[in-house]
Structure formats: structure tokens, C-alpha cells
Amino acid sequence: MTPRRRILLVGVLALLVGYFRPGLEKWLLATVWLRGREFCHLPLPGSGLVCQPARDLGVALYPLIMLAVLVAAVVAIWAAAIWCLRPVRDLAEPIAHVGPQNLGHRIRRPGRDELARLTGAIDEMMERISAGYEGQRRFAANASHELRTPLAVQRTLIEVGMARTLTGEQLELLTAQLLETNERNERLIEGLLTLSESDQGLRSRTPQRLDEIVAGVLAGYQDRAREAGVTIDSHLTPRVVPGERVLLERLVSNLVENAIKYNRPGGTLTVAVGGTPALTVVNTGQVVPAEAVAGLFEPFRRLAADRTGHGGGAGLGLAIARSITQAHDGIIAARPAEYGGLRVEVRLPH
Numbered sequence: 443m444t445p446r447r448r449i450l451l452v453g454v455l456a457l458l459v460g461y462f463r464p465g466l467e468k469w470l471l472a473t474v475w476l477r478g479r480e481f482c483h484l485p486l487p488g489s490g491l492v493c494q495p496a497r498d499l500g501v502a503l504y505p506l507i508m509l510a511v512l513v514a515a516v517v518a519i520w521a522a523a524i525w526c527l528r529p530v531r532d533l534a535e536p537i538a539h540v541g542p543q544n545l546g547h548r549i550r551r552p553g554r555d556e557l558a559r560l561t562g563a564i565d566e567m568m569e570r571i572s573a574g575y576e577g578q579r580r581f582a583a584n585a586s587h588e589l590r591t592p593l594a595v596q597r598t599l600i601e602v603g604m605a606r607t608l609t610g611e612q613l614e615l616l617t618a619q620l621l622e623t624n625e626r627n628e629r630l631i632e633g634l635l636t637l638s639e640s641d642q643g644l645r646s647r648t649p650q651r652l653d654e655i656v657a658g659v660l661a662g663y664q665d666r667a668r669e670a671g672v673t674i675d676s677h678l679t680p681r682v683v684p685g686e687r688v689l690l691e692r693l694v695s696n697l698v699e700n701a702i703k704y705n706r707p708g709g710t711l712t713v714a715v716g717g718t719p720a721l722t723v724v725n726t727g728q729v730v731p732a733e734a735v736a737g738l739f740e741p742f743r744r745l746a747a748d749r750t751g752h753g754g755g756a757g758l759g760l761a762i763a764r765s766i767t768q769a770h771d772g773i774i775a776a777r778p779a780e781y782g783g784l785r786v787e788v789r790l791p792h
Contacts (some may be wrong), residue, residue, distance in 0.1 A: 545571060
């Protein structure tokens with residue numbers, strides 16, 4: 443029986459008891475307490491007490507009978523409440539056994555009552571927890587893989603250098619390779635720290651001029667864009683957003699760096715700051731399939747293997763950008779650009 447029906451049944455019984463309570467009290471007083479004595483009528487609403495010689499005894503016992511009825515009613519209500527809530531109590535056991543080892547467990551209670559809706563909400567919550575746990579596990583595995591690969595390369599290079607005598611040119615090449623691998627590790631660790639920091643939310647919110655932040659970032663990437671043969675086109679309108687300047691700079695830097703890294707020689711990078719969206723970054727790179735865009739925001743996700751050769755990125759750029767945007771209560775979205783490449787739009791609150 444559903445909790446709703448149990449509560450309805452208890453309510454009907456309570457109404458019946460309330461309706462017949464005066465007669466019950468009268469019967470108790472006449473047949474139990476005054477047995478063998480002259481009958482004494484109990485007072486009814488709107489009437490006075492009518493008694494024969496047993497009047498004084500009836501008046502004296504009436505409060506005791508009322509107390510007995512009250513105690514019996516409290517006990518009955520307590521038992522009825524336990525009975526009505528038993529289906530909810532039965533849910534405690536399966537929920538208590540849910541843990542990391544069985545996140546796939548679902549209650550799946552049939553029906554359309556309140557308890558069924560509650561269990562459905564719990565199952566949906568478990569789906570989200572399971573997805574988040576699986577994402578964290580996959581993230582840790584990918585991070586371990588990304589760190590293990592350059593460390594293995596470093597170990598190999600060191601063993602080669604120790605196994606034989608190197609010429610000056612070979613030693614210089616070995617040193618350069620070790621330095622490049624070490625720099626890649628630094629970028630990866632820095633990206634992981636930034637991602638962790640932005641996932642924790644903002645420590646403070648102060649008004650920031652987004653157009654000035656973008657202008658400073660673009661000035662710092664002019665030389666890299668020139669070396670890659672990419673032309674930067676900016677349209678900056680004054681825009682103030684609440685947030686942390688360091689994280690906003692990292693957001694813009696990641697988007698601009700990706701737009702340059704995955705562009706083509708002779709291509710363009712268009713950056714705009716305005717009202718809605720607050721920030722738009724468009725590049726002219728290779729064609730991006732629409733179904734692959736959402737996956738680019740996942741950590742360590744790249745469009746294709748040939749994208750890894752454009753500077754040793756770890757695939758954290760867009761993941762960090764999404765995390766920073768969410769920390770600022772914003773929304774970041776991307777779609778394929780009209781002539782190849784990617785169009786990224788960031789919406790931030792005023």
C-alpha cells in the first residue's frame with residue numbers, strides 16, 4: 443500500500459473515532475466505572491450534566507476517562523505514523539549500501555505516487571554522481587598517462603646519454619630534447635592546477651574590464667601569431683564583468699592560443715568583446731565536425747592525432763576555459779566556423 447493510501451486510511455479512522463468519541467466515553471463510564479450503580483449521563487455539547495445518585499462519582503471519573511482516551515489516541519497516532527512511514531523507512535537499507543563499488547545500483551520503484559517520484563529523483567541523482575565519478579576516474583587515468591609518457595622519454599634520453607660518450611652536438615640535442623619534455627610537463631601541471639583552482643569557484647568577485655584584459659592578451663600573442671602567419675583582427679567594446687582577473691586572463695589566453703595553434707598559415711583570428719556574447723573567438727583552421735565539438739571541452743580530448751603536433755598541448759585548453767567560465771556563472775559554447783576552424787562564444791553576467 444502506498445504512503446498516500448495509508449495516510450488516507452488513518453485519517454478516515456481518526457474522523458470515525460472523533461465522531462464516536464462521546465458515545466465511547468459514555469459507554470465506558472456507564473458500563474465499566476459505574477457497573478452496578480445508577481446510570482449517569484455524560485455531558486453532551488450544549489447540554490449540562492444529568493446524573494442520578496451516582497452523579498458525584500461520574501463527575502470525578504470523567505477526567506480520568508478523558509486522560510485514558512487521550513493516551514490511547516496518542517499511542518494509536520504514533521503507531522499509525524510508523525505504519526504510514528514504513529515504505530520510506532524501507533528505502534534506507536538499499537540507499538545505505540550504495541558506494542563507489544556499486545554506483546550502478548538503482549531503486550526503480552514502480553508507480554506514480556510521491557514515493558515513486560522520490561525514488562526516481564534518487565536514481566537520477568545517482569546517475570549524475572556516477573557520471574561525475576567516472577569522469578574523475580577517467581581524468582585521473584588520462585592525467586597519469588599524459589605525465590607517464592614524457593617521463594618515460596626523459597628516462598630514455600638520460601639512459602642513452604649515460605650509456606655512451608656524446609659529442610658536443612649530440613649533447614646539445616639531448617639537452618634540448620630534455621628541456622622540451624620538461625617544459626611540456628610544466629605546462630601540463632600548470633594546466634591541472636588551474637583546472638583544479640577554477641573548479642573550486644571564485645574566492646572573490648571584483649569588476650573587471652574584459653576588453654582591457656583581451657587587449658593585453660592579444661598584445662602578448664602578436665609575435666606568436668606573426669610566426670604562425672596568422673592575422674589578428676580585434677573588435678573590442680568596453681565591457682565590465684565581475685570575477686577574478688587572473689582567471690579571466692587565463693580564459694582569454696587559452697582561447698587565443700588554441701585559435702593560433704590550430705589555425706593555418708595565412709589564416710585569421712577574430713576576437714570580439716561586446717554585450718551578448720561577452721567574448722567571441724573565431725579562427726580559420728581545419729574543418730571541425732559538428733558532432734566532435736562538444737568533446738573538445740573534455741580534458742585531454744583532441745580533435746585528431748595531427749592536432750598534437752602543434753606545440754605539445756595536453757588537451758586542457760578548452761577544458762580549463764569551460765571551468766573558468768562556469769566559475770564566473772557564465773556559459774561557453776562552440777560551433778564550427780563558416781570557413782573552417784572553430785567559433786567559441788563566452789556569455790558572462792554583467
